[in-house]
Amino acid sequence: MTTxxxxxxxxxxxxxxxxxxxxxxxxxAEFNEAPYKQPPTQPVLYFKPRNTWGRDGAVIExxxxxxxxxxxxxxxxxxxxxxxVSEQQALDYVAGYRLLxxxxxxEQSYYxxxxxxxxxxxxxxxxxxxxxxxxxxxxxxxxxxxSVNGEQKAALPVTQLHRNVQQLxxxxxxxxxxxxxxxxxxGFPGDRIPVQPGDQVKSEIIGASESVILQNSIGEGAx
Amino acid sequence: MRRxxxxxxxxxxxxxxxxxxxxxxxxxxxEDGELLNEADVSWLSPVKEPGTIFALxxxxxxxxxxxxxEPPKEPLVFLKGANxxxxxxQDAYRPDDIxxxxxxxxxxxxxxxxxxxIKREDALDYVAGYTVCxxxAIRDYLENYYRPNLRVKSRDSxxxxxxxxxxxxxxxxxxxxxLTTHVNGELTQEGTTADMIFDIPFLxxxxxxxxxxxxxxxxxxGTxxxxxxxxxxxxxxxxIEGVGALETRIVSEQAFYGDKY
Numbered sequence: 001m002t003t004x005x006x007x008x009x010x011x012x013x014x015x016x017x018x019x020x021x022x023x024x025x026x027x028x029a030e031f032n033e034a035p036y037k038q039p040p041t042q043p044v045l046y047f048k049p050r051n052t053w054g055r056d057g058a059v060i061e062x063x064x065x066x067x068x069x070x071x072x073x074x075x076x077x078x079x080x081x082x083x084x085v086s087e088q089q090a091l092d093y094v095a096g097y098r099l100l101x102x103x104x105x106x107e108q109s110y111y112x113x114x115x116x117x118x119x120x121x122x123x124x125x126x127x128x129x130x131x132x133x134x135x136x137x138x139x140x141x142x143x144x145x146x147s148v149n150g151e152q153k154a155a156l157p158v159t160q161l162h163r164n165v166q167q168l169x170x171x172x173x174x175x176x177x178x179x180x181x182x183x184x185x186x187g188f189p190g191d192r193i194p195v196q197p198g199d200q201v202k203s204e205i206i207g208a209s210e211s212v213i214l215q216n217s218i219g220e221g222a223x
Numbered sequence: 224m225r226r227x228x229x230x231x232x233x234x235x236x237x238x239x240x241x242x243x244x245x246x247x248x249x250x251x252x253x254e255d256g257e258l259l260n261e262a263d264v265s266w267l268s269p270v271k272e273p274g275t276i277f278a279l280x281x282x283x284x285x286x287x288x289x290x291x292x293e294p295p296k297e298p299l300v301f302l303k304g305a306n307x308x309x310x311x312x313q314d315a316y317r318p319d320d321i322x323x324x325x326x327x328x329x330x331x332x333x334x335x336x337x338x339x340x341i342k343r344e345d346a347l348d349y350v351a352g353y354t355v356c357x358x359x360a361i362r363d364y365l366e367n368y369y370r371p372n373l374r375v376k377s378r379d380s381x382x383x384x385x386x387x388x389x390x391x392x393x394x395x396x397x398x399x400x401x402l403t404t405h406v407n408g409e410l411t412q413e414g415t416t417a418d419m420i421f422d423i424p425f426l427x428x429x430x431x432x433x434x435x436x437x438x439x440x441x442x443x444x445g446t447x448x449x450x451x452x453x454x455x456x457x458x459x460x461x462x463i464e465g466v467g468a469l470e471t472r473i474v475s476e477q478a479f480y481g482d483k484y
Contacts, residue, residue, distance in 0.1 A: 009274045009439055010305035018368070036367045044366075045373040047302040049275035051434045083379075083483050113301040113369045115277075119434045121339070175374050176306040 006181030023190020054125035071188030072203035082178040090169035096130040099214035127214040227387035229264035266310035274439035282445025311386035316479035327446035328461035346427035414447025
């Protein structure tokens, strides 16, 4: 169903990086080296600030002389104030599931926060459609599929996440109290997809009786 | 003009949110011209609808060397959630089972006008005013992924801000303001904004080259040298000359969260 978004200027759109288990495993050797020195022990989190928030159908402009890449994640929509909840209770605080595209510059390093790469205007479009928890009681049955110009480029089942939805809500809600309108993008495929001006990017949540679709295109206007 | 937001109780009505101004004699005026006693108000974050909170790491050369880092060649910017904000004279908590939590006294520029690709020369036209924040850090939680990571820097209550915002027009030059921090009355941190590596006009130009700054966005500009561990029961006051003195009480995690602990 389509639901109004409760986000305000102060809402938190929290993304979880490095949560694709295949990607995480493939980077273990690198993560034992400098500057990381050891693999992450906690979820690796970043914010998409409000200038990045966009809508289904939005056209994303590619910054001049930069490569743009995209990843899609399920966006867990918080339905009520969520503070220090257990994994067992976590799903009670979820209003539903949407899709988020994270358009960014390719990441060379995970060491420092990546404002230049991850905070481009309109780089985080969110689907208007939402799978309510009545329709998708178990997020582990969901998969996100992404295609570019009709060709499938990525598929990430929730079961391939290193930390699942309940674990993430429990951990994040001990760092920050989550509010209605906040969201957690729980995991992106490790390989972000390069896109070019004119490309059509479409993602879909499959595995429930209703589907959620998010479509964006890359603008031709960038000089 | 100094502008703040407070909660007051009026008879049966609890927790009424008011925009107030503070005059030269430190008297608190409501928009209806009423005078308030400071003892009767509870201070809120002075920014009514806080937007994106940008914060700077290692933006004072002496602090960078204190932490054994080379001064950065490009600003080290991280983002903070609005859950971190709390007002003057409010509580901030020390997590259980940590060894080192420290304050960071910082000058905050509050954006008043939207802009992209803002030039350094024009940057201050986009600043509505200035306030003080205390950008606490939990060093035990540092990990080398998006460092300083959200677990260190986006915790509830760990960015007190205020007491008020001073209009930019009343503070045309912020390039050499004295910063001090006192813990339980003892001076523990001292510096000047003159020692910032990347100043506010630079930061506005830098950030707006990537993204559109909007009213209510804030830039917390980093802290000078002088770290000290904080314990429940401590009172910490961060003062910036010409802006204000922000007081915070440290409580335990259990005292802060109460029933939710």
